[in-house]
Amino acid sequence: MELTFSKEQQNFRLEVREWLAANVPKQKLPTYDTKEGFELHRQWEKKLFDATLSMVMWPTKYGGRGCDLIDWLIFEEEYYGAGAPGRVNQNGQLLLGSTIMEFGTAEQKARFLPKMASSEDMWAQAWSEPNAGSDMANISSKAELHGDHYIINGQKTWSTRAIYADWAFGLFRSEAGSKRHHGLSFLLVPLDAEGVTIRPIKALDGEDAFAEIFFDNVKVPVENRIGDDGQGWHVAMATAGFERGLLLRSPARFQQPARRLVKLYRDNKAVADRDASIGAAVAKCWSDAEAYALSAYNTVGRVNNGEKIGAESSLNKIFWSELDLLIFQTAMDILGATGQLLRSAELAKEQAYWLDGFLFAQAGPIYAGTNEIQRNIVAERVLGLPKK
Amino acid sequence: MDFTFTEDQLLFREAIGRFLSTEASPENLRDIWSNEQAPIDNLLEQICAQGLSALSIPEANGGLGMGDIAWSLMTQELGYYAVVDQLADAAYVGAGLISALPNTVALKAEYLDKICEGKLRLAIGHECSPLVADAQLAGVLLMQHNNEVHIVSPDNVRITPNASIDTSRRLAQVDWQPSDKTCAASGEEGQIIWQETLNRGALSVAGQLLGLAQRMLDLSVEYSLQRKQFGKEIGSFQAVKHQLADVAGKIEIAKPVLYRAACSLENKHPLSDIHVSQARNFCNDAAALAARHSIQVHGAMGYTWEVDLQMYMKRSWALNNTWGDSTCHQARVQNYVLNTDVDLAPSKTFEVMS
Ligand SMILES: Cc1cc2nc3c(=O)[nH]c(=O)nc-3n(C[C@H](O)[C@H](O)[C@H](O)COP(=O)(O)OP(=O)(O)OC[C@H]3O[C@@H](n4cnc5c(N)ncnc54)[C@H](O)[C@@H]3O)c2cc1C
Numbered sequence: 001m002e003l004t005f006s007k008e009q010q011n012f013r014l015e016v017r018e019w020l021a022a023n024v025p026k027q028k029l030p031t032y033d034t035k036e037g038f039e040l041h042r043q044w045e046k047k048l049f050d051a052t053l054s055m056v057m058w059p060t061k062y063g064g065r066g067c068d069l070i071d072w073l074i075f076e077e078e079y080y081g082a083g084a085p086g087r088v089n090q091n092g093q094l095l096l097g098s099t100i101m102e103f104g105t106a107e108q109k110a111r112f113l114p115k116m117a118s119s120e121d122m123w124a125q126a127w128s129e130p131n132a133g134s135d136m137a138n139i140s141s142k143a144e145l146h147g148d149h150y151i152i153n154g155q156k157t158w159s160t161r162a163i164y165a166d167w168a169f170g171l172f173r174s175e176a177g178s179k180r181h182h183g184l185s186f187l188l189v190p191l192d193a194e195g196v197t198i199r200p201i202k203a204l205d206g207e208d209a210f211a212e213i214f215f216d217n218v219k220v221p222v223e224n225r226i227g228d229d230g231q232g233w234h235v236a237m238a239t240a241g242f243e244r245g246l247l248l249r250s251p252a253r254f255q256q257p258a259r260r261l262v263k264l265y266r267d268n269k270a271v272a273d274r275d276a277s278i279g280a281a282v283a284k285c286w287s288d289a290e291a292y293a294l295s296a297y298n299t300v301g302r303v304n305n306g307e308k309i310g311a312e313s314s315l316n317k318i319f320w321s322e323l324d325l326l327i328f329q330t331a332m333d334i335l336g337a338t339g340q341l342l343r344s345a346e347l348a349k350e351q352a353y354w355l356d357g358f359l360f361a362q363a364g365p366i367y368a369g370t371n372e373i374q375r376n377i378v379a380e381r382v383l384g385l386p387k388k
Numbered sequence: 389m390d391f392t393f394t395e396d397q398l399l400f401r402e403a404i405g406r407f408l409s410t411e412a413s414p415e416n417l418r419d420i421w422s423n424e425q426a427p428i429d430n431l432l433e434q435i436c437a438q439g440l441s442a443l444s445i446p447e448a449n450g451g452l453g454m455g456d457i458a459w460s461l462m463t464q465e466l467g468y469y470a471v472v473d474q475l476a477d478a479a480y481v482g483a484g485l486i487s488a489l490p491n492t493v494a495l496k497a498e499y500l501d502k503i504c505e506g507k508l509r510l511a512i513g514h515e516c517s518p519l520v521a522d523a524q525l526a527g528v529l530l531m532q533h534n535n536e537v538h539i540v541s542p543d544n545v546r547i548t549p550n551a552s553i554d555t556s557r558r559l560a561q562v563d564w565q566p567s568d569k570t571c572a573a574s575g576e577e578g579q580i581i582w583q584e585t586l587n588r589g590a591l592s593v594a595g596q597l598l599g600l601a602q603r604m605l606d607l608s609v610e611y612s613l614q615r616k617q618f619g620k621e622i623g624s625f626q627a628v629k630h631q632l633a634d635v636a637g638k639i640e641i642a643k644p645v646l647y648r649a650a651c652s653l654e655n656k657h658p659l660s661d662i663h664v665s666q667a668r669n670f671c672n673d674a675a676a677l678a679a680r681h682s683i684q685v686h687g688a689m690g691y692t693w694e695v696d697l698q699m700y701m702k703r704s705w706a707l708n709n710t711w712g713d714s715t716c717h718q719a720r721v722q723n724y725v726l727n728t729d730v731d732l733a734p735s736k737t738f739e740v741m742s
Contacts, residue, residue: 001647
């Protein structure tokens with residue numbers, strides 16, 4: 001055990017830090033859940049890509065730097081520490097990217113990964129359906145194989161940022177009459193194809209953060225299938241849970257608001273200290289965020305030693321989503337009567353940051369597999385308790 | 389940057405676990421829990437025969453020179469098997485304290501040799517607690533007076549036993565008189581020694597609590613697979629599953645916090661106090677939730693003397709407030725985060741403050 005960074009790692013950190021100091025927009029970009037904000041975030045992603053900083057752990061031939069996961073953690077610490085813009089294409093880059101890396105053909109990798117890294121292609125996830133939420137194996141959207149293409153029919157929902165995205169990836173039932181996780185195929189669908197209709201859904205904050213996608217005889221070439229026909233479930237699940245858990249929400253994503261929370265407390269100490277439990281909660285938020293960071297370095301060390309990280313990544317997801325709630329709830333407790341104020345309100349200063357975070361934190365225990373489902377997974381696969 | 393253990397360290401842990409699973413089986417523990425001194429002697433003799441008391445004695449004094457990092461694995465095993473206080477207190481915390489004494493202390497080398505051979509029982513009286521563990525058994529007492537370290541013979545003290553809910557613990561009040569003759573370190577030297585001893589004691593307890601939490605979880609999983617109600621194993625009920633999954637979560641997140649603290653202590657990191665207290669907070673939490681959910685999953689069985697769970701549960705309650713109570717460790721972290729002027733940026737996790 002050796003908990004210090006090498007010279008190379010320190011240099012990499014400094015390089016990232018300097019680049020961000022020179023390039024992060026001084027003015028916060030408008031939310032990527034608006035058309036204008038989305039495009040501004042796309043431009044930002046391009047800038048990151050041009051500096052080979054958009055996907056540092058991807059191979060150089062796909063636009064990355066071939067860094068290891070420690071470097072990636074370092075990058076994330078600098079990125080969030082600098083208050084840089086949210087990653088608009090992360091569901092593609094972090095979730096689909098890993099899947100293509102593992103299951104894609106050489107052609108698919110060359111075709112999709114570089115444009116994903118540069119965000120020329122923006123990606124939306126399309127797993128959920130009206131009757132397939134937690135029970136994802138209940139997917140009923142169909143993909144009928146006709147020679148060199150599939151014809152897709154059905155409906156997806158809750159697809160984040162689908163309204164502005166270029167592509168969607170998801171599972172479709174390609175074997176007629178198949179049940180549950182059998183007979184599904186993993187397909188990549190261009191959202192400008194004929195027969196695709198996208199209807200925005202307003203999220204809690206009133207923005208069109210996600211959407212329903214309707215497929216009406218949409219033609220998708222077989223080259224857009226990842227993995228074999230009927231193997232979609234396996235492909236969707238196999239990308240190490242660790243990547244889904246850790247990559248999507250790196251520790252720095254929570255350390256930064258925890259750090260701001262400490263500042264909020266210090267700036268409002270007289271008010272906050274009227275309730276002694278607030279100081280305790282602030283310290284716990286910071287300490288929990290640091291624990292998550294320690295856990296990430298520990299996990300990465302084990303991965304680098306060849307260990308497989310399986311269902312325990314479900315514990316990760318529960319931990320960070322609950323931490324996020326605690327951070328923003330505690331901020332609300334400190335802000336008191338002004339916590340509710342929208343950005344447009346006269347008295348609002350820093351409030352909007354906390355309110356946005358508070359709202360989005362409510363979704364953490366729901367998306368990426370609800371925390372109840374994660375607890376089931378832990379009980380069954382880590383502890384070995386019976387399925388039924 | 390490498391947050392993992394060496395193969396040797398992991399193998400060592402496994403070997404210790406195997407050894408303790410027979411020597412400190414629940415049946416043997418029960419003996420210790422229900423009788424007075426004799427069974428403790430048996431267990432300690434077995435342990436010393438394995439050379440375990442020599443683990444952290446410096447190599448120059450014939451020991452193995454094992455550091456805090458490796459001990460963070462060892463203490464989890466001690467906790468898992470609820471091994472009595474004396475082993476960790478003498479071989480780890482006490483050995484560290486004695487090693488840190490100035491070389492001018494006449495008895496230092498002799499004590500280290502004796503611990504190495506398993507022939508010295510000792511007790512440490514730190515001001516964080518009004519009670520001293522194993523004072524009744526000790527051949528020597530290491531006592532704090534202000535910042536001074538005093539070496540006191542049991543002949544010159546009055547020992548009043550106080551029974552603990554963990555009946556394997558031998559707690560006592562110790563009345564004694566400091567004098568120039570008993571003083572082995574004073575001033576700044578003594579202060580540093582006690583600071584490090586408190587940290588090592590707290591870290592030792594953190595590891596043991598984590599081991600206890602894991603044991604309680606394992607016992608509960610086992611019970612929930614065997615006990616049937618409504619025609620099914622109770623472990624198939626979601627309310628039971630989720631309680632146990634939450635315990636697993638607390639244990640997982642506590643591990644890296646414990647290991648970082650061990651690494652800091654071993655390398656004399658300037659933030660050792662904070663890192664150790666963070667470790668204690670996470671390990672305390674894990675053990676507390678493990679106890680609460682385990683007794684719930686056991687139903688009325690969990691409220692009996694008969695079921696083994698009781699020993700691990702009671703020990704966790706007792707240790708939760710040993711080597712600094714839970715409030716004091718929370719306060720140390722809270723004070724650091726809220727009342728100092730440190731930069732808490734994400735990049736600072738491993739950065740040594742200058
Ligand atoms: C902000 C946000 C973004 C999202 N983005 C996307 C996206 O980009 N693409 C996409 O495909 N989906 C997305 N989702 C959808 C998300 O994956 C689903 O909401 C989630 O899987 C839960 O499904 P559901 O909403 O249908 O809830 P349901 O499955 O109906 O669950 C409702 C409640 O019942 C509980 N429950 C259900 N089954 C069980 C069980 N077996 N045991 C215990 N409790 C159970 C759940 O835990 C939950 O509390 C997003 C959701 C949110 C909130």
